[in-house]
Amino acid sequence: MNKVKVLLTISAAVSLFSCQFKGSKPASEDSNKNVGMFVSEENKLVQNARQLTFVGSKSGEGYFSQDGKKMIFQSERHDGNPFYQMYILDLENGKTTMVSPGVGKTTCGWIHPSMKKVLYSSTHLDPESKNKAQNEYDSRKKAVKARYSWSFDETYDIFSSDLNGKNIRALTKEKGYDAEGSYSPDGNWIAFASNRAGYLEKLEGEDKKLFDQDPSYMMDIYIMKADGSQVKRLTTSKGYDGGPFFSADGKKITWRRFSANGSTAEIFTMNVDGTDQKQITQMKSMSWAPFFHPSGDYIIFGSSVLGYSNFELFIVDSHGKQPPVRVSFDNGFDGLPVFTPDGNKLSWTHRNEKGESQILIADWDDVLARSLLKLPAQVPTVTNLSPAVNIQDLKKWVYYLASDEFQGRKTGSGEEKIYTEKFAQLFKSWGLQGGAPDGSFVQPFEFTSGVSLGSKNLLQLVGSYKKTYELLKEFEPVSFSKTGEFKEAPLVFVGYGIKAPASDKEPEFNSYKGLYVKGKWVLVLADLPGDITPQRRHYLNLYSRLQHKVTVAKNEGAVGLLVAYGPLSGMKEKFGKLKFEGALSNTDLAVLRLSQQSAEAILSYAGVNLSSLQKTLDKGEGYAGLVIPSTYVKANVDLQFQKSQGLNVIAKLPAKGARSAVMIGAHGDHLGHGQAGSSLARTNEQGLPHYGADDNASGVAGVLELAHHYANLNAKSPLSMQKDLYFAIWSGEELGNLGSSYFTKNIKQHNISAYLNMDMIGRFKDRVMFQGAGSGTHWHQVAEEVSVRSAVPMIVQEDPYLPTDSLSFYMAGIPAVNFFTGSHAEYHSPRDKADLVNFEGLARVLEAVKTMTDLLSDSKTNLVSYVKVAGGQNKLEGRSFRVYLGTIPDYSQEGVKGVRISGASKDSPAEKAGLKEKDVIVEFNGTKIENLYDYVYTLQSVTPNKETIMKIQRQNELLEIIITPKLKE
Known part of the structure; x- marks a missing residue:
């Protein structure tokens, strides 16, 4: 980030009206030495x-109540008194109430967390x-104005009162300037500034001289109980x-600490007991009023x-x-900046070139600040979320x-x-109920998540x-x-080990043609022939x-398969990182x-040079x-599978x-570091976190x-909804909708009439796609009304x-739609x-x-x-498949030998053949089906429009049924 040069214009010190800035000695106006100390x-x-x-020519130093609904501030607006008095502004109705006595000088207010009392510093007992008020009036009438300086009046004390200015009570009584007070968040303590030590201690030499010239010289930070005790x-x-x-x-x-000569001030922090005092800024200027x-x-x-003519606001990490x-x-x-308690807004005091000062408020971008x-x-x-849907909250969630x-x-x-524990806590704090079947907020489910090597792995040639x-x-x-022991069996090299049926444009490719490998091991090369046309390569891919x-x-x-990279591939196997696939x-x-x-x-033992042989194989010719x-080959495969627990939040x-x-x-x-095969990370991005801001932090934020x-609307006044509302954050979507599938196994007890999903809604350009309207009647009418109402x-x-x-x-019989703003690079x-x-x-x-x-509920x-509608041809049986059956695999299946389906598309070959939900396909076209890969492979080899046994x-x-695959449109 560029740091621009800063140029100072020399001017007289501004009239600083705050109890936060009471220095009497100006800092040097030559700030060129400070270039590069901050980002501008x-x-x-x-x-x-x-x-x-x-109201009035000067108002400033406003501080929010803990609930953010009120602000206490000081203002010169009271008739008969030129000095600041203390006021409370109701931020909901705009009404203002004076809480100070109206006599003397007043500054530095704060509202107690209980909302029953306030504190401020005042000289009204002086x-x-x-006489001081009259002298101030006389001074302001003079043609030549005296240079402004804050009054460290030794009669300033800290007082408390109720929010109407009644029941005033003195909390400090020592001689000296006691001011700049603020309550602790729990309301038990008050931190304040005081120069009482200059009056209580015997000062000598330079200390006495400096204190006599400038009472702020002996100003220090104190802490006391809210009743004024235990100082x-x-x-x-x-x-x-x-x-x-x-x-x-x-x-x-x-707090801010001035140098002993008062020429500069820097920002400091410390523990509430005074330990661990640290300087935070090094700006070598007048930095003050930290919050x-x-x-x-x-x-x-x-x-x-x-x-001094252009005091500005800055932020710095703590x-x-x-x-x-x-x-x-x-x-x-x-200056005098303060945040609202939720951190979403910033208030500060602005003084214009006329010398008028008023309090401003604005939206604050915490995400950008970070x-x-x-x-x-x-x-x-x-505390830091707005009850209404807003952009700043959305940023918080996504970031x-x-x-x-x-x-x-x-x-x-x-x-x-x-994050699931965090969401569950928030749901509960908002007054929602647990939505899982057992009434809790978190619904766990088990899935297979990884694999590691056991101690008995063996591979031998005998x-x-x-x-x-x-x-x-x-x-x-x-x-x-497959795991377990594999006894001695012969070994056959079968080239690339590919068997692809002929298409309307491509001839058959069969690495096994003329070979008998039953009961044997096969050795195959990884990937596919490298010296073939792009069209052929695409087909065989x-x-x-x-x-x-x-x-x-x-x-x-075959009983076993060995796979290796050929010497012409430019690739070598990297062992040691067993990947769960x-x-x-x-x-x-x-x-x-x-x-x-x-x-x-191995090939050399058989009298064959693999490099020479691969040249032939790469041309895609018969072998x-x-x-x-x-x-x-003799082997033992010892794999240890790990189970993990996914977590839905409902x-x-x-x-x-x-x-x-x-x-x-x-x-x-999302995808973690891209361990899953669906990662599209570039070569230089391998192993990096896949942040998933759009996919699907955007939907979760929604x-x-x-x-x-x-929840907020309901807390104010119970909603007159006709239907319950459920809110869910699913786990395992990237692995095949595992979490949502697990929830829908017991969907009937929740009696859900419609489901709205949000997946990738963070890249809105000019429209949002409303997907799945075919899942229910009248979705089009609902969409029409929503588009008109929401614009x-x-x-x-x-x-x-x-x-x-x-x-x-949808597969559980619920009308379900998805909001989607489109894919991207x-x-x-x-x-x-x-x-x-x-x-x-x-x-x-x-x-x-x-x-x-709102419409639905x-x-x-x-x-x-x-x-129930036809569809899904290009999604659930693979985008590159030639033929179509209309089966919908249940991707959450585990421990099933075969392929269990969760249903069949309407009017599809599968539906016409009588396939039903939870059917397990165990054989297709004469091929034994033990897993999804078997099914995928077999689907490529069947002939369209020809009856096949399943x-x-x-x-x-x-059961044995007859099914007729269709050629895709």
Whole structure:
């Protein structure tokens, strides 16, 4: 980030009206020496500024009550008194009440957390107060104005009163200036500044001289109980320590410390007991009036670093590790900044060139502040979220989820547990009920998540060629291998091990042609022929995946498969990082990866040079295969599979007398570091966190914002909804809708009439896609009304067979739709970051979702009813498949030998053949089906429009049906 040069214009010291700035000696106006000490690049930290106070020529130093509904401030507006008096502004109705006595000087107010009393500093007990007021009037009438300086009147004491200015009580009585007080967050303590030590201690020499010249010289920070007892001095340095404020957690105090000669001031922090005093800024100017952001992560303050004629606001991280960042860019004085308790707004005092000062308030961008200060995303809490749906809250959610902390939110990870617990706590704090079947907020489910090597892995060649291979250096099992002991069996080299049927444009390719491998091991090369036309390569690509090669070898009767990279491939196997490749699949075949050197040695024993042979194979020409003479493979595969627990988070807002419900959901999981095969990371991005800001932190932000919105409305006045509302954050979507599928297994007890899903809604450009309208009657009418009401452009799409969580609900008989703003180049890559999200567009999408939720939940009847439709041809049986059956695999299946389906598309070959939900396909076209890979492979080999036999397991009955595959349109 560029740091621009700053130039100062010399001017007289401005009239600073604050109890936070009482220095009498100006800092040097030559700030060129400060160039590079702060970041001054213009930004939009502050937006939508507006003026709060208007009465009187001077108002300032406003501080919010703990609930954010009131502000106490000082203003010169009381008739008969030229000095500041203390007022409370009701931020809901705009009415102002004076709480100080109206006599003497008053400054530095604060509202107690109980909302029953306030504190302020006042001289109203001074018998000379009337004379001082008259002298001030006389002084202001003079043609030549005296230079402004703050009065460190020794009669200032701290008082408390109720919010109407009654029951005034003195909290300090010592001689000296007692002011600049603020309550601790729990209301038990008061931090304040006082120069009482200058009167109580015997000063001599230079100390006495300086104190007589400037009473602020002996100013220090003190702390006392709220009733004025147990006073403790926290600082003892010479020079002015003042303006103490507590952090929101009550553990820290920030203040500004002047140099002994009063020429500069810097920002400091310390513990509430005075320990661990740290200097935060090094700006070598007048930096003052520091105030903690409610998070405690950074501090805002004013500084004269740009010159006394142009005091500006700055932020700095609470540890002072990064250069301060400039916040305000207006002419005149900007200072005395304070945050609202939720941290979403900033208030400060602005003095214009006429010398008039008033209090302003504006929206504050916490997310941008953290980015500029290189701070981690803030954890959303009850106190820092607005009850209404707004852009700043959406930023908090997305930046929080798409942060380094969550490392891509892999299903079942420790990071997933952290954010699901956080969401559950927030749902509960908003007054929602647990929405899981057992009434809790978190619904766990088990899934297979990983694989590791056991201690008994073995690979040997026996017979005339003997060799014992070293694990992790020369061989390694593949995660979907069958486990157990494999006795000696012959070995056959079958080239690339590909078997692809002929198409209308491509001839057959069959590595096994003329070979008999039943009861034998096969050795195959990885990938596919390299010296063929792009068209041919594209066609064979589908059949070159290792899972397909395993299915082919098994169907040819092999007992095991060894795979190695050929020497001309430019690739070598990297052992030691056993990769879990999807959900656990059943297979009868041992599968091991072999080093390239080992494969070359085996072929060399058979009298063949693998490099020369690969040149022939790469041309895609026919090859008769090669039996390795008198050589037998013996193996033991020992794999240990890990189970993990995914976590759904589900909340419920019940409606009185409701008989059905509307559910809103999105998935929180993503790809971790791209371990899953669906990662589209570039070469230089391998292993990096896949942040998933759009996919699907955007959707989660939508669910949370809507949940908070409806919960807040209900807390104010119970909603007159006709239906319960459910809010869900799903796990395991990237692994095949695991979490939502698990929930829908018991869907009937929730009586959900409609489901609204949000998946990737963060890249709004000019419209949002409303997908799955074919899942129910009247979705088009609902969409039409929503588009008119919300003014959000929508494109309606019919197909309900979507690759997201809405499918789980549709397959469970629930009308389900998905909101989607489109894919992009960052999809499933580490580049899907929060700064690319269109938050204004995201808010517009949520307006549409909210409008639709209102329509559905306010109707006594169900506006939409379930419809079973044709569709899903290009999604659930693979985009590159030639033929279509219309089966919908159940991707959450585990431990099933075969392929269990969750249904069949309407009017599809599968439906016409009589396939039903929960049927398990165990054989197809004469091929034994043990897992999804077998099914995928076999689907490529069948002939379109020709009757084919399929065997299915339906409960305890084995059925044989006739099905006719269709050629895709």
